[in-house]
Amino acid sequence: MVLTRAQVRAQATAQLQEIPEAAIVVVDHSDKTAVAEAVAKRSTVELVPHVQDYFAKLAEYFLTQTQALAEGHTCMQIQLEGQGEAQSSALLAVRESTDAGSKQLANQQLAIAGRFHEELMATHAGIRKQFLRLETMQANVGDGIERSVADKLFRALREAHSESQSMIAAQVDGVARVEQQVDA
Numbered sequence: 001m002v003l004t005r006a007q008v009r010a011q012a013t014a015q016l017q018e019i020p021e022a023a024i025v026v027v028d029h030s031d032k033t034a035v036a037e038a039v040a041k042r043s044t045v046e047l048v049p050h051v052q053d054y055f056a057k058l059a060e061y062f063l064t065q066t067q068a069l070a071e072g073h074t075c076m077q078i079q080l081e082g083q084g085e086a087q088s089s090a091l092l093a094v095r096e097s098t099d100a101g102s103k104q105l106a107n108q109q110l111a112i113a114g115r116f117h118e119e120l121m122a123t124h125a126g127i128r129k130q131f132l133r134l135e136t137m138q139a140n141v142g143d144g145i146e147r148s149v150a151d152k153l154f155r156a157l158r159e160a161h162s163e164s165q166s167m168i169a170a171q172v173d174g175v176a177r178v179e180q181q182v183d184a
Contacts, residue, residue: 011064
């Protein structure tokens with residue numbers, strides 16, 4: 001438990017009321033344990049009045065402060081370790097999330113590329129089909145035009161032949177009449 005400065009002072013004042021023969025404080029520091037021992041023995045001979053009491057109180061005060069600092073250090077170290085573990089866990093979670101997001105994005109890109117390729121191939125096939133249909137239509141129209149021209153040409157030739165036959169027949173009749181008139 002970590003004490004505030006006011007609590008430490010109050011505790012030190014209370015402890016100063018009772019001066020022990022010897023005070024032992026165990027300070028937990030990481031993996032090592034240090035033992036601080038302060039001995040405040042009463043001497044049978046007092047050189048200056050209250051000096052021994054003053055030093056005993058001072059030693060007790062420093063021991064209390066050292067203990068409070070050690071507890072505070074231990075508590076802070078535990079908190080820092082906890083924060084470090086939490087940050088490490090958070091970083092691992094972020095990394096896993098990033099990896100999962102990257103994989104998902106790569107899969108989506110592959111899917112989009114696949115769909116794009118399929119649609120492109122379908123469009124290509126549709127254009128090719130229309131092109132072939134246009135070629136067929138053009139060939140059919142060309143054949144139709146060729147037949148139509150051939151039919152019209154054939155009719156025109158037949159009419160011309162018919163007219164020439166009629167003219168030849170008319171000329172033959174005309175020549176025959178002229179011959180008959182000449183003979184008559």
